Amino acid sequence: MSAISELTSLRRTRAKTAAERQQQRKENGRDNKAGYLFLLPWLVGLVVITIGPMCASLYLSFTDYNLLQPPKWAGLANFREMLHDTRLHQSLKVTFIYVFVGVPLQLALALVIALALDKGMKGLSFYRSIFYLPSMLGGSVAIAVLWRQIFGTDGLINQALRLVGINAHTGWVSDPSYALGTIIILHIWTFGSPMVIFLAGLRQIPTMYYEAAAVDGARRWARFSKITMPLLSPIVFFNLVLQIIGAFQSFTQAFVVSGGTGGPSDSTLFYTLYLYNRGFANLQMGYASAMAWVLLVIIGAFTAINFFASKYWVFYDD
Missing domain, CATH: 1.10.3720.10 (MetI-like)
Incomplete structure (x- = not known):
């Protein structure tokens, strides 16, 4: 009987541990979402103000572009x-x-x-x-x-x-x-x-x-x-x-x-x-x-x- 009790207790402990881990993952997920939400203005600024214009500038450097007409590919x-x-x-x-x-x-x-x-x-x-x-x-x-x-x-x-x-x-x-x-x-x-x-x-x-x-x-x-x-x-x-x-x-x-x-x-x-x-x-x-x-x-x-x-x-x- 003692062996059965110990096995049952071990299963309960494992189930409790798994539930705690799942709960911790949920809490971490909520924390991550909150963190990304606070970072969102900076990420938008990074993409729109920095990375986007840099990529556009790199493309324009290989074109003939006068601001008035669409850019024409010019290579090097x-x-x-x-x-x-x-x-x-x-x-x-x-x-x-x-x-x-x-x-x-x-x-x-x-x-x-x-x-x-x-x-x-x-x-x-x-x-x-x-x-x-x-x-x-x-x-x-x-x-x-x-x-x-x-x-x-x-x-x-x-x-x-x-x-x-x-x-x-x-x-x-x-x-x-x-x-x-x-x-x-x-x-x-x-x-x-x-x-x-x-x-x-x-x-x-x-x-x-x-x-x-x-x-x-x-x-x-x-x-x-x-x-x-x-x-x-x-x-x-x-x-x-x-x-x-x-x-x-x-x-x-x-x-x-x-x-x-x-x-x-x-x-x-x-x-x-x-x-x-x-x-x-x-x-x-x-x-x-x-x-x-x-x-x-x-x-x-x-x-x-x-x-x-x-x-x-x-x-x-x-």
Whole structure:
């Protein structure tokens, strides 16, 4: 009888366990449905705003499309035209100069300011907000217009030079030799965002390392090069990747300063500005779509190179 009772009890336990599992699956299913319901707006936005336009752009890059007539399949014609487009080559040159000069100088200035603010001065929150403000305004049309006036023939820069006896009659933004430099200066001026990230990283470095180095007699440069930079290298890498991606996509500054032409003499013809002109000014949307995908490949290549090279200079404190 005891064996029969045990068998019956085991069957009841198994049935109860199966019922509990089924109930748990139902509850998990309800939780999943609720989760998908909350994710639905984001999923719709991802498909409609991001994935859908990207797929459409990829298709249009292989077509001849002028926005007024249905697109006509052109195969690789747009990409072959790029090989002989001298203005596109000039736009790549201008963009690479802007990225390779502007990004390192911006990050260097951001790091210097962050090191100064990390010393624990009074009113740190105020200074941090003031230094961050250019990053919020630097990409605006208003600041670009102001920048054009500052570096104009009768702008603030030339007025300041005349006060010290230098008669500068050249409009910096109208001179091909200096026009790109003024936009690079504007980019450097927007150092607030990487500065805040650097400052947060500096605050995470344990002070015991500096105390031990001071006991060993390490000088300031030795502490900076042997402690600060290695421990801050992940932050430097993070800022570097973000700023390179952002610099390749810069558009507003060049558009406003040059009046949308990329002048003078295509000296400020950014890649994105030329893409805009081909797509919306010349109604060559197929060619512009092809340019957009080339830009995506360029940004992806630089990002991949940065990640590959990071293993040689980025150190993680495990």
